[in-house]
Amino acid sequence: MNGDWRSELDAWLAPFVVALRNKTRGRMCPAYIAGLIGPGDRKSVQPMAARDGDVSYDKLHHFIGSGVWDEAPLEMALLAEADRQVGANDAWLIIDDTALPKKGRHSVGVAPQYASALGKNANCQTLVSLTLASGEVPVMVGLRLFLPESWTSDMARLERAGVPEDFRHYRTKPEIALAEIDRVHAAGVRFGCVLADAGYGLSAPFRQGLSKRGLTWAVGIPFKQKVYPADVAMVFPVAGRGRPRKNAIPNITSVSAQAMLETVPWRKVSWRRGTKGQLSARFAAVRVKVADGPPQRIHDMGAQHLPGEEVWLIGEHRSTGERKYYLTNLPVDTPIKQLAGAIKARWICEQAHQQLKEELGLDHFEGRSWKGLHRHALMSMIAFAFLQSLRLKQAKGGEKESPGRHRSRACRRSGKPSLTASPSRPIGHVRTADVVLWKLLGKICQSSANLTREDGTSFFEIAQKANVKSVTTVFPLAQANVALERLRSGAVVGAAVLVPSNYAKA
Incomplete structure (x- = not known):
């Protein structure tokens, strides 16, 4: 990583360094974040200190693991920067969680639990995440x-791991999420709608908590979530004998979300353009009242939840045959395309999780303490925000959107990938030593001219010098031998090794 890039990071980190209020910590913080962003497969303390050379392992380890300092000012600085970058009245605040696989039982919070990234139960730590x-x-x-x-x-x-007193009682993930939303909201961060998957949407207290806070929300739900028609009425049943009934009951029984949408028309809706064209699926939507009110005995069916808030029930029928269900309190006059766009906007947080792990070492922390894990996570988020600031800086016209959102026409016609950075890889940051194979196919995708390395040279210029015409395949460094074999066999006629500071002809 060249000096100019590090100087830009140091300048960008100035508000964070000021928040630390200490000269030594003001040196450790930039060093740690630079270690996360810079080259190297392992982003734990020891290899980062070894690569840095100017900061000792002991000092860096003390800073992140046991140093006496308050993380709150840095968290506030991160919130302010996030609001500056993407905060708006139509921004999304996305709730999710991500698993960090771990061995043993001593690392704070580690236990056999469901890991969404693995799709199964595993020994791991789980972090509730908020993404603006x-x-x-x-x-x-x-x-x-x-x-x-x-x-x-x-x-x-809890004592051995240094868990603070305020966090030692059991809290569900939705409860943690609500507390984090309160923290973000209190900091003045602007957003328009809270999004979450069914892991959070199935929680009635979570949905009700969002509504009580006056927030707009759209969440996934299980297919068996009970709902009532929007026109359900509360009536007093006629008592055949005995005293008159004191409590009103619904005039119709609740049904599952799946059953409610069986008689509703479905239609194809496109919500945005992806790299392969318009993204679409079949959707159905109807107004309902959620069966999440107080429980009440209804006839001979036992206790049933009474009707609660009136919301939209949305069904999605994917091309794979899979069906998903959602609830949202968006206004009653919201078009179905806007409803679909809201519930599908949650995907971007998964790419953020992936980049935090694969490129910034979120899951590389080797300590066991509560303090160390949360500080490492905070540094990873700050590093991610810096990369996004580079991405926005290089976007044309200062638009808060990825320049790589659409591939060029030439790319789409040829079916070849664009060199422009995807949302999971911001402009200005190339994963260390990726191997790209090129072959002569006529035109290079002109969108590649938007992507540059740190010295300002565009990929388009590099490709011209190497007589390269278009990208065919990307190989990780671990598969470099495969790439070279293809080169020697004539399957491709050009190859280059991409690293942050140098691009060498192979």
């Missing part, structure tokens, strides 16, 4: 550890 996003530009603003009951019931483990 506008268009296709996400900025992660919150990562808070979920403690399973096996931890909150074991005071000795």
